[in-house]
Amino acid sequence: MSADSTAPASNEIAERIRTYIEGKLPGAQGLQLQDMERIAVGWSHETWLFDAHWSVAGEQRTQGFCLRRDPGNALLRELSDLGDQFGVLQCLEPTALQAPKPFWYEADHAVLGAPFIVMEKVPGTCPNPWGREGRAFYEAAAGRGVLPASFTDTLATLHNIDWRQAGLDFLGVPAAGTPEFALGEVRKWRRLIDASGHGPEPVLTDLICWLEANAPRTERLCFVHGAYRTGNLLIDDDRISAVLDWELQTIGDPMYDVAYVLSDLNREGSELLSNLVPRDEFYRRYEAATGIEIDEDACRYYQLLYAMRSAAFWMSASGLYAEGRSDDIRLARTAWSVPVVLERAARDLGF
Amino acid sequence: MTPSDLLERMAATFKGEVGPAIEADYPRTQAFLSAVVLQKLAAQLRLAEAHGEAEAVERQALRRDLESMLREIEAPQTLRDAFLALAENGDDGLCRFIEALYGAREELGAAHFEALLGRVRQTMRRTLDRRMEYAS
Numbered sequence: 001m002s003a004d005s006t007a008p009a010s011n012e013i014a015e016r017i018r019t020y021i022e023g024k025l026p027g028a029q030g031l032q033l034q035d036m037e038r039i040a041v042g043w044s045h046e047t048w049l050f051d052a053h054w055s056v057a058g059e060q061r062t063q064g065f066c067l068r069r070d071p072g073n074a075l076l077r078e079l080s081d082l083g084d085q086f087g088v089l090q091c092l093e094p095t096a097l098q099a100p101k102p103f104w105y106e107a108d109h110a111v112l113g114a115p116f117i118v119m120e121k122v123p124g125t126c127p128n129p130w131g132r133e134g135r136a137f138y139e140a141a142a143g144r145g146v147l148p149a150s151f152t153d154t155l156a157t158l159h160n161i162d163w164r165q166a167g168l169d170f171l172g173v174p175a176a177g178t179p180e181f182a183l184g185e186v187r188k189w190r191r192l193i194d195a196s197g198h199g200p201e202p203v204l205t206d207l208i209c210w211l212e213a214n215a216p217r218t219e220r221l222c223f224v225h226g227a228y229r230t231g232n233l234l235i236d237d238d239r240i241s242a243v244l245d246w247e248l249q250t251i252g253d254p255m256y257d258v259a260y261v262l263s264d265l266n267r268e269g270s271e272l273l274s275n276l277v278p279r280d281e282f283y284r285r286y287e288a289a290t291g292i293e294i295d296e297d298a299c300r301y302y303q304l305l306y307a308m309r310s311a312a313f314w315m316s317a318s319g320l321y322a323e324g325r326s327d328d329i330r331l332a333r334t335a336w337s338v339p340v341v342l343e344r345a346a347r348d349l350g351f
Numbered sequence: 352m353t354p355s356d357l358l359e360r361m362a363a364t365f366k367g368e369v370g371p372a373i374e375a376d377y378p379r380t381q382a383f384l385s386a387v388v389l390q391k392l393a394a395q396l397r398l399a400e401a402h403g404e405a406e407a408v409e410r411q412a413l414r415r416d417l418e419s420m421l422r423e424i425e426a427p428q429t430l431r432d433a434f435l436a437l438a439e440n441g442d443d444g445l446c447r448f449i450e451a452l453y454g455a456r457e458e459l460g461a462a463h464f465e466a467l468l469g470r471v472r473q474t475m476r477r478t479l480d481r482r483m484e485y486a487s
Contacts, residue, residue, distance in 0.1 A: 203475050205446040206468075209453035329384040336391045339482040346479055351472040 013048075013112065017067060020111055021052055021118070024104055028054040028061075045082070046071050049121050064121030066100060070114045079192060080247035083107065084171070086117045088246050091166045097157050098122075098242050124236035126244065129229070129266070129275050138230055138275040146238040148277040149285065154240040155228055155261065156289035159254045163223040173251050179215035181252040185305060186211045189312045196315035197323060203342040204311050210349060211305055216298045222254040229266040230274045255295050258286070259302030265310070300348075307345035314338045358393035362386040394485035402481045413474045414438060417448075420470065424463050430455045445471070 014036050022031040036050035045068040053062050070082050082105065089102035101120040109115065127134035141147040163169060174180035190208060225232075226248030234242040250256075260266065261282065267275050273282050283294055318335035320326040352360075366386035373379040414437055421434060433451035437444045449471060456464045 200442040200446045202442055202445040202449060202471075203479060205449045206472070206475065209449060213453055213456065329381045329388060332388050333384050333391075336486040339479060339486040343479045343483055343487075346472070346476060349472075351469075351476050 014050075016112055017048065017050070020106070021065070022054070024118075025054060025056075027056045030055055045069060051121070065103070065118055066121045067116055067118050069112055069116040079188060082115045082117050085246045087170060088168065088249055089117075089119060091168045091170075092161075095157075095161050095166055097161060098154060098240055099246070100242050100244075122234050122236075122242040124234035124241035126231065126234050129231045130268070134231075135268070135270075135275055138272075139270075141235075141238055142272050142276050142278075144238060147235065147240075148272075148281060150239040151230070151233070151274065151277055152282050152285040153289060154233070154243060155225075155257060156286055158225055158228070158243065159222040159257070159290050159292065161223045163221075163251055166223070168223050168251065171249065171251050173221065174218065176221050177217055177219060179217050181218040181221070181250075181256075182215035182301070182305065183212065185250075185252070185256070186215070186308070189305075189309050192312040192316050196312070196319040198315035198319055198338070201311070201338070201342060203346055204308070207304065207308055207311075207342075207345050207349065211301070211308060214301060216253070216255075216295075216301050218253040220254065220292065221251055222292075224250050224252045224254060224256050226250060226256070228257045228260055230276055231266075253298065253302070254290070254292055255298040256302050256305075258294055259299035260306060262299055263303050263306055265303075265306060304345060304348055307341055307348065310341040311338055311345070314341065353397070355393040355397040358389045358396065362389035362393065365389065391485055398481070398485055402484075405481065406478060409474050409477055410437075413470065416470050417467065420463075420467055424459070426463075427455045427458050430459075445475075 014033060017036075018031060018033050021033070022028055025031065031052060031054035033050045033052055036048060039047045039049060048067045048069075049064070050067075051062060051064045053060065055061065068082065068085075086102050086105035089099055092099045093101055100122050103118045103120070105115070105117045106112070107115045127137040129135060129138060138147075161168070172184075174184055186208060193204070225243065225246075227245055228243070232243070232245040233240050234244055261273050261277075262279070267273060271279075273279055287293055314334040314337040317331045318338070321328065321331035322335075363386070365382050370379055370382035370386065373382055414434075417434055417437070421431065430448075430451045433444075433448040437448055440447070449468075452459075452464065452467055452471070459467070
């Protein structure tokens with residue numbers, strides 16, 4: 001999530017959240033929520049941050065919480081389920097990966113009008129890599145050298161997770177040694193395109209057909225984040241304090257994440273990967289920490305898959321506005337992002 | 352004043368007067384983005400007629416060239432059917448032709464497949480270049 005502005009939560013929602021949290025804390029007395037803010041983040045779920053103070057048998061307790069609610073009309077709504085996100089965070093809790101500790105998943109719409117999850121508020125900030133201030137932050141951090149290493153090490157930690165032991169196989173496991181993973185991703189994003197209501201796009205059809213015809217075999221299956229980049233990582237004292245945005249994770253090819261890191265989609269004009277890491281350093285450190293050799297052919301394939309994802313994303317976004325399901329003019333603007341990503345894909349396809 | 356000029360003027364108003372007058376972050380951003388959307392619409396509208404004419408000429412040339420290429424080779428019926436539908440179905444027809452082309456890849460052989468796809472891509476590139484005139 002890319003936090004750049006905040007708005008106060010409504011009193012009614014704040015009180016409903018307070019009542020809910022109180023009900024989840026046995027013996028809690030005098031529970032109060034402080035510093036509640038709704039963060040205007042990303043494009044998907046609504047997020048609130050707050051601190052809770054209460055007492056149990058006279059002993060004072062304090063806990064920072066993060067609540068994510070499914071607004072029902074968000075981008076990636078069809079691809080991302082809060083129940084699954086909660087399950088993933090539960091699986092990750094005993095692993096070495098930095099991720100927020102999950103507390104509760106509430107499917108009952110009666111509580112807040114939509115399903116939501118409550119998790120730990122992790123210390124740190126999440127500078128927006130698309131903004132001037134964010135780019136300056138990452139540029140300075142790159143110079144200090146600690147954050148680039150943490151960025152790479154955290155991805156290696158994620159890919160080194162024993163996902164079967166962690167219970168993450170509930171996400172579905174593609175057959176190793178086959179192109180099932182890549183083809184599954186193409187199908188997944190095609191569903192979003194079909195649901196967007198966008199008109200036919202011949203370049204996109206060419207791209208999808210190419211992706212289906214050239215899907216690589218996945219030899220080694222890993223737990224994959226699906227959108228690993230600055231802006232989706234919380235940073236505290238120049239280190240990754242939590243990996244965020246658990247919406248697109250899957251069991252699949254680790255090159256899927258690596259390709260996203262290598263992509264110039266995430267480093268507006270910077271030589272540094274994700275505006276942060278020198279390419280050679282990323283290769284050396286990642287390969288040493290995982291024992292996985294970076295497969296550049298596979299990465300090139302996945303970068304074209306990311307072009308398809310981008311097109312699907314913008315089609316879905318502009319569709320939400322066109323259908324009157326959102327009043328956010330940011331979404332209307334994205335209608336013109338579709339030809340831009342398709343033009344880029346065409347160049348990558350060689351025309 | 353043409354419709355596109357009107358949209359340009361509205362964009363300038365949103366950018367120069369409405370946006371700066373709004374204090375709160377979210378509505379101010381919405382005002383500035385409205386200006387961007389109006390500018391894009393104005394450019395698209397201004398170019399629409401010329402682009403439409405160029406597109407029609409390109410598509411006609413594409414159909415003529417594909418017909419000639421298909422006449423010279425043995426192509427599966429599904430591809431020939433998709434070609435026949437090209438004239439009437441616009442972008443949807445072109446998508447179906449591309450799908451049929453990939454579906455016939457093995458039967459066609461690499462050289463014929465690449466030649467046919469290359470010709471389609473030539474047209475798609477020109478369309479993209481035109482769209483980029485207002486989208487980028």
